[in-house]
Amino acid sequence: MISLQNLTCTFHAGTPNAKTVIRDLNLTVDAGEFVTIIGSNGAGKTTLFNLISGNLLPTSGRVFIDGEDVTAHPEYKRARTMGRIFQDPLAGTASNMTLEDNMMITCKKGFKWPVISLNRKMRAYFCEQLVNLKMGLESRMKENISTLSGGQRQALTLLMMVLSNPAIALLDEHTAALDPRNAAIVMDLTTRFITEHRLTTLMITHNMNHAIAYGSRLLMMDAGEIIIDVSGADKARLTVPKLLEMFSTVRRKAFENDEVLLAAG
Ligand SMILES: Nc1ncnc2c1ncn2[C@@H]1O[C@H](COP(=O)(O)OP(=O)(O)O)[C@@H](O)[C@H]1O
Numbered sequence: 001m002i003s004l005q006n007l008t009c010t011f012h013a014g015t016p017n018a019k020t021v022i023r024d025l026n027l028t029v030d031a032g033e034f035v036t037i038i039g040s041n042g043a044g045k046t047t048l049f050n051l052i053s054g055n056l057l058p059t060s061g062r063v064f065i066d067g068e069d070v071t072a073h074p075e076y077k078r079a080r081t082m083g084r085i086f087q088d089p090l091a092g093t094a095s096n097m098t099l100e101d102n103m104m105i106t107c108k109k110g111f112k113w114p115v116i117s118l119n120r121k122m123r124a125y126f127c128e129q130l131v132n133l134k135m136g137l138e139s140r141m142k143e144n145i146s147t148l149s150g151g152q153r154q155a156l157t158l159l160m161m162v163l164s165n166p167a168i169a170l171l172d173e174h175t176a177a178l179d180p181r182n183a184a185i186v187m188d189l190t191t192r193f194i195t196e197h198r199l200t201t202l203m204i205t206h207n208m209n210h211a212i213a214y215g216s217r218l219l220m221m222d223a224g225e226i227i228i229d230v231s232g233a234d235k236a237r238l239t240v241p242k243l244l245e246m247f248s249t250v251r252r253k254a255f256e257n258d259e260v261l262l263a264a265g
């Protein structure tokens, strides 16, 4: 589904400030895989998503989606196959619009209907979808998004992503800004949607326990490279100490990142 070949991304190439953030990276993700990605700050995780989504062009290397070379395709062209969710709950929805208008815009993207304006059938469909979130949002469809909590917004962003009917989900620390209770609710919803819609998923998290507990495959990134790639039974047996030990073995130094280690505690 996703194939990255010799991908390199250098910012300010050819200047004294040149900085290689993704380094000759190769990765193949099969359809339906759920990959968790962990790594210290600045490891290049978000940049990797920018390269996959077409938000950034690689300095060299190629990006294939479903067998097609999309390296030169702009972001809007890839957006039809991809949904992306960010850490900031404000990023996924339009604050000054109602829930139903936000949902309508999303449906346009997924071409579920040739959307002209909201009609009764669509409202009923949205209502039914919101009931599934179990947050009481079905009675608030005419309220502005800005009245929702961070957790509700992230849940709605997830629902809207699914309604847009993507094949690939890119989740960038999408629960990091939420309190533990809401983070758990949004993670439950995430796994449910991924399973129901058979999404090929890449999920960046700074929570080692989440990276281990969720998904079918775990990648650890460091300094623009994938240094650990575990799946199947090996992943099932993984623990936080084991992961830290693997990092030390590869890098010959201790893993240092307060945020990640605190979240693992
Ligand atoms: N547009 C940019 N221009 C210059 N440097 C950037 C840009 N985007 C990211 N970087 C740098 O690239 C490195 C990797 O960033 P990022 O991919 O956001 O890391 P992560 O998501 O793993 O924390 C960081 O050092 C960051 O400062």
Ligand SMILES: [Mg+2]
Binding pocket: 045, 046, 047
């Ligand atoms: Mg990041």
